[in-house]
Amino acid sequence: MTPRRRTLLAAAGVFAASVVVGTGATVGYGLATGFDRAAERADLPDVIARFDTEGRGRVDARVRALPNLAARSYRREVKQVPLAAPGHATNRGIAQIVLGGRRGYAITEGHDVRRREVVIERGLARAWDLHPGDLLEIAGARLPIAGIALSPDNVAFPLTVTPRVYLDAATVPPGFRDPNLALLWLADPGRADITLTQARATSFGIGHLEFITRDGVRVLLGQAAGIVISLLVAFSLVALAAAGTMLAASAHADVQRRLPSFGVRRALGFTPGALVLAQAAAAARVAVPAAAAGLAVGALAVAGPTRNLLAQLNEEAPGVALVPVLLACLAGISLLVCAASAWPAWRAARRPPAEVLRGADLAPPRRRRGTGRLRAGLLGTGARFALAARARWAASVATVAMCAGVVGLMFALASLLVRLRDDPGTVGKRYELVARLPPEDAGAVRAIPGVADAAPRYVTDAADSFRLGEPLRLIAYPGDHTRFEAPPLADGRRLRTDGEAEVGVGLADALGLRPGATLAVQVPGGSEVRFRVSGVVRALENDGRLAYVRPARLLAADPVLGSELAVRLSPGADRDRVADGLSRLGAPPPRPAGAATTRDAGFLGVLAGVLRGVGLAVGLVCLYALVQALAMTARERRGAVALLRACGGGDGAVAAVLAGAALAVVVPAAVAGIALQRFVLGPLVSRWAAGFADLPLNPGVGQVVLVAGGLAALTAAATAVVARRAMRESVVAGLREE
């Protein structure tokens, strides 16, 4: 191989690793800091309080007396507002009437709201393609859009099904000017608990008071992105380690080639330090531009999806703030490459010049070992070549195994996200349909052919009575809920009485609950209901912040609590016929049981896309590692390849030998990679990303086939590249080296 080609190959490795680091840094940094950036820009309040509509003077008298308060403003929030624009309509709009004071949102386009105008949230503008100056119909009134607003106190429409618009108080009738929402900015946000405790104490007479803190919003939004950030950071490190290993091997070979020149220069008086510096500088000349290009390509490749992802979370993309991060990555990669190159140079330079001039090897020579019963066909011979250099073989297997494990995990995660979107069974749901029918119709539904079971399912969002910043979801079934939802038990036992609850791990962790503890919740009606915790379950819904109970106590606290019927189908049942049966009972068309976040389809799709993209980037690193390992083998066994050609072996024979060398790496790496995913990465990521649930991340047959097929394709590609190169070499020159 010419020095130019060697340089290009090394640069390609740095480039591939940098692409992965660039993607990881862009998505990870964007998600890790997106909320804070958006909150800062929007001047998000530290506490948002919701309550029953009340006279402004009465509310303000309580609020202004709160300790630690820096500023306050009020709004009237109206739900179920019909919104329409050309081609789009919803009846689930939320209109927030701005009653003066600080806004708590940022205007990203246009200007702030004025009389007879409307400001709309960015998610709505993106989803409906609306711009300032367009008209939006709000409850029958057509108003011009003054501006687009960003407020990260919730995810964006359509990730949330309720688009928000902002109106000026002068636009609405006087009856809509009493607030039901207070925005509070605190002097010391770290002491929000004092303010909240005082607020609870002085809230007598104000109904349905609920608080959400800025930290609470960050936690809720962060959980959605947490998996991706953790994974990307880990995978970037994997890619760097893989590239580092291969670059170190390459640098070792390069120094080995230059040993005579090292000897001459040492004899001429060059110090070891000068030689090492020269080697490191040469490495930097390759690494810096390759890494810069790779980081740029990686960052640009995921910039669009990341912006989309952040927009769906109502967060801000980092923009130029990403540049210092990428520069830090550039410095890190360059240092890694220089170190990998300088180390073997340092080892060589420290040896006595006479020894180096005599042609000593960089490493003490080791006798090549036989490799037992391996059959000595062309493939077997190639495998023996690879296995002869045990340390490099092990490093290559480790690198490719790690890549295979990572790629497998990425695809498993992407497929999990899609299943979370489409398959309720993924989250332990055993019912397939939800029918809007009263509880007393459950018997009639059970009688429909194809229905295995049916029961009312009550759901209400509540808050912990002791820590009001902790929202939770209560799910109630009469009798045994495991007939319909059976998340696995992590601790304790199933509930047996009306006074018991099974709590999700997410809630148990947040509130410090264990079996035997008391769960006190404030339901939307304002009443408090208490349960004894019988067990802790690994549930994915609502990030595990939920509790399964029986409905008696909930209905006692809130007699009008609504329910729907959960319908479990018999195996092989015809959904359409069951749906017909349900509509004969007067139910509107039943909807399929959602998995974790049915309405988050777009969001989950974007996440899955990002994961698959990173998986492909890691696949590139894998290809590079294979090409490097094979090229090193071919380089070292140049003489053997020449001999094979002298014996009449053509390109097919050379490719077979190299394929054998590649297979000696890929086959154990594939097995190790799948085992790595099954026993290490999967459980680790599952615990890391969603300790509150059992994420089914084990590789399925399809994924194993996909990873194995991918590795086979990479092997073929790497073999073809290196064989082509080997065939261009002179046979005579190769024979001289053997």
Next chain:
Amino acid sequence: MPRVSVVEARGLVKTFGEGRAARRVLDGADLDVGAGEIVAVLGRSGSGKSTLLHVLGGLDRPEAGTVRVAGEPVTGATERRLSDLRHRRIGFVFQFFHLLPELSGEDNVLLAGRVRGADAAAVARGRELVDRLGLRHVADSLPHQLSGGEQQRFAIARALVNDPALLLADEPTGNLDAQAGRHVLALLRGLAADGRAIVLVTHEEGAARIAHRVLRLEGGKLVG
């Protein structure tokens, strides 16, 4: 008996280096070798003996001249055609044996028989050669466990595994002690007696004594 020419080389020219450093090692060399004939090529070190072998075997290309082996053109052939020709018609024996260190002696012999296109009998022939050359007792040994003579006999067996018409031997005794060298030379004589053409490159006058003809490479030309 009419002589069948296995190798016909005409006007071979080969130069190494450029400008003032250019050195023409072959300068119009001609050679004919018949079946069953051993031709020894003598010359001082660096005179171009090995280059001549490489050109005859299609491992290197001359700047001018033609080579035919068993009637098939070597010069001008494509790389694929040359591989095929080496595979079917030509066997090489090298001074330093070139046995692959990871393979046993017998596996080294059989390697050439496993190349695509090898005839079905190649592997059986390889095993028979191991027996015939008295190497069965060390057939499973790795090269570093073998003596120089044993290694060279394995290398000769490898060269013969595809039953070539031409054997090109480059200093086959150059790395052997006297007794092992005599053994190898006797072996080559026997192979010629089987009807193979052998070109033996050496700088040892003693080795040349087994040859039917002795040529010297002087000034890039072969002289009798």
